[in-house]
Amino acid sequence: MAIVSILLVLGAVFTLYVVYQQRRAAKLPPGPRRLPIIGNLHQAPTGAVWLKFQRWVEQYGPLVSLDFGGTSVILVGNYDIARDLLDKRASIYSSRPRSVFAGELATKNKHILFKPYNEEYLKHQRLEAPVMSPRASACYTPVQDLESKQMLKNFLSSDDYSAQFERFTASIQYTLAFGFRIVTGEEWQLKANHKVLENAVAAIEQGRWIVDALPFLNYLPACLAPWKNTGEEWYKLWDDLHMANMQGALDFDGWNWTKAMLHSKEAQQLTKEEIAWDVGVLCDGGVETTNMTLRIFTFACITCPEWIPKAQQELDAVVGNGRLPDFEDLENLPYLQAVVEENFRWRHIVPLGIPHATTQDDYYKGYLIPKGSTIIPLFLTMRGDTQLYDSPSEFRPERWIGKTGPNTFGYGRRVCPGRFIARNSVAIAFARLLWAFNIRSKDEEPPVMEESRFTTGFVSSPKQFEASFEPRSEKHRRVIEESFESAEKDTTKILNQIRDRQLSAGLEPMVH
Ligand code: HEM
Numbered sequence: 001m002a003i004v005s006i007l008l009v010l011g012a013v014f015t016l017y018v019v020y021q022q023r024r025a026a027k028l029p030p031g032p033r034r035l036p037i038i039g040n041l042h043q044a045p046t047g048a049v050w051l052k053f054q055r056w057v058e059q060y061g062p063l064v065s066l067d068f069g070g071t072s073v074i075l076v077g078n079y080d081i082a083r084d085l086l087d088k089r090a091s092i093y094s095s096r097p098r099s100v101f102a103g104e105l106a107t108k109n110k111h112i113l114f115k116p117y118n119e120e121y122l123k124h125q126r127l128e129a130p131v132m133s134p135r136a137s138a139c140y141t142p143v144q145d146l147e148s149k150q151m152l153k154n155f156l157s158s159d160d161y162s163a164q165f166e167r168f169t170a171s172i173q174y175t176l177a178f179g180f181r182i183v184t185g186e187e188w189q190l191k192a193n194h195k196v197l198e199n200a201v202a203a204i205e206q207g208r209w210i211v212d213a214l215p216f217l218n219y220l221p222a223c224l225a226p227w228k229n230t231g232e233e234w235y236k237l238w239d240d241l242h243m244a245n246m247q248g249a250l251d252f253d254g255w256n257w258t259k260a261m262l263h264s265k266e267a268q269q270l271t272k273e274e275i276a277w278d279v280g281v282l283c284d285g286g287v288e289t290t291n292m293t294l295r296i297f298t299f300a301c302i303t304c305p306e307w308i309p310k311a312q313q314e315l316d317a318v319v320g321n322g323r324l325p326d327f328e329d330l331e332n333l334p335y336l337q338a339v340v341e342e343n344f345r346w347r348h349i350v351p352l353g354i355p356h357a358t359t360q361d362d363y364y365k366g367y368l369i370p371k372g373s374t375i376i377p378l379f380l381t382m383r384g385d386t387q388l389y390d391s392p393s394e395f396r397p398e399r400w401i402g403k404t405g406p407n408t409f410g411y412g413r414r415v416c417p418g419r420f421i422a423r424n425s426v427a428i429a430f431a432r433l434l435w436a437f438n439i440r441s442k443d444e445e446p447p448v449m450e451e452s453r454f455t456t457g458f459v460s461s462p463k464q465f466e467a468s469f470e471p472r473s474e475k476h477r478r479v480i481e482e483s484f485e486s487a488e489k490d491t492t493k494i495l496n497q498i499r500d501r502q503l504s505a506g507l508e509p510m511v512h
Contacts (some may be wrong), residue, residue: 307339342399
């Protein structure tokens with residue numbers, strides 16, 4: 001009798017639960033039909049995930065809801081909705097989805113990208129803010145100036161754009177973060193960084209770690225959960241590199257982010273290791289992102305070169321051929337600025353943006369967005385919107401003359417802190433590369449712009465292709481050589497010049 005009663009109660013509770021779930025599901029945005037318990041897990045795409053997500057947006061509209069094994073996932077396929085939710089309601093849309101492997105095991109909650117939005121996260125954001133502000137970032141141009149001059153000079157003897165772009169972006173980030181340059185690209189720190197970044201991309205890869213889909217599996221002992229040892233191993237590599245870089249930064253003369261952050265008021269609430277991670281992540285955050293943006297630019301030069309003569313005519317008219325374009329020239333180069341905007345639109349390095357998560361239930365246009373939902377802004381879908389862009393696969397800077405382009409650096413309270421530095425690095429690199437070289441395909445049949453030319457994964461950029469960088473004239477070659485020859489290369493002097501620029505801009509660069 002007692003057993004029958006218990007079964008009846010359990011049955012009633014289960015029925016109520018199913019009815020509750022169905023009622024809630026009825027309020028969600030539309031989406032593909034879900035199965036009990038697993039939801040849409042069986043339909044979870046792999047590879048170029050964004051293509052399947054885009055098809056769902058075409059089928060169900062710009063707001064799509066999915067259920068991945070009990071986690072509500074909301075796809076956002078249009079700029080207006082992304083702004084409405086992620087910017088205008090940022091106070092409840094700025095957390096991150098739980099990531100067991102990458103966030104908890106491989107980085108032990110020390111990587112800012114994976115941190116949930118709470119008081120603990122804000123301590124780290126406040127620590128970074130002074131070195132990332134627009135005014136502080138404007139003081140870093142001497143580093144971008146030197147590194148772009150070396151990049152041009154290196155292109156005179158080698159077309160290996162992968163190596164040149166990586167050295168350029170890494171040297172900017174390492175100089176600012178730790179006070180030393182990446183001169184050859186063979187430095188051990190950069191080699192160690194390769195391994196760490198390779199692991200980082202694998203750690204975030206969707207569908208790779210079963211524990212991310214089924215977090216309860218993390219309660220298993222390590223002998224039954226092999227990912228735990230992998231996580232521990234990757235964490236150690238990462239931690240050792242950050243700690244070694246911090247020590248290096250303290251040993252170098254001159255100002256750098258590590259010293260500035262360690263001496264700040266906010267640092268008193270954090271451990272040295274946490275600060276080493278914060279600086280390390282800021283450094284890493286700018287290397288691959290900027291590097292991939294330059295690869296995309298080069299791919300645009302060889303797949304749709306029609307716009308290049310206009311950009312070069314503008315540079316010739318404003319700068320002439322007797323000197324390199326400078327930061328001061330940028331405001332007089334509207335076409336070049338439009339090239340930067342179009343590059344960010346044409347192909348974004350994170351096709352699915354970086355997911356946010358909600359911290360409370362919300363309603364939007366009558367639809368329920370449940371607390372704990374993963375919100376995915378479909379960057380590529382938005383950039384390919386044919387309602388907004390005529391022939392979106394074509395590279396047409398004209399779309400942006402006198403206008404700013406689409407949101408490149410994310411949303412709300414998680415917007416990319418490196419956006420001011422990144423824009424300056426990209427703009428000066430584009431201006432100088434276009435001024436200096438004719439960038440052409442080395443293949444008889446130049447590649448065409450199509451999806452299969454891009455890598456899949458959390459970040460995406462053009463797969464390897466051949467390009468030549470030929471100086472536009474002998475005069476251009478000489479200017480490139482002389483500009484690098486006469487550039488200040490002493491890192492300590494450059495960094496102290498940056499500290500002084502910050503002081504005269506009324507900032508406190510925080511170092512004794
Ligand atoms: C062209 C270059 C870059 C692009 C396209 C880019 C793009 C992004 C995007 C889309 C996000 C996610 C924002 C969101 O969640 O809504 C992000 C976050 C981030 N970026 Fe960048 N970024 C670039 C360069 C940089 C640079 C130069 C740095 C450092 C100096 C940096 C550091 C970071 C960090 C630390 C985060 C995590 C923010 C957080 O979760 O609180 N990025 N970036």
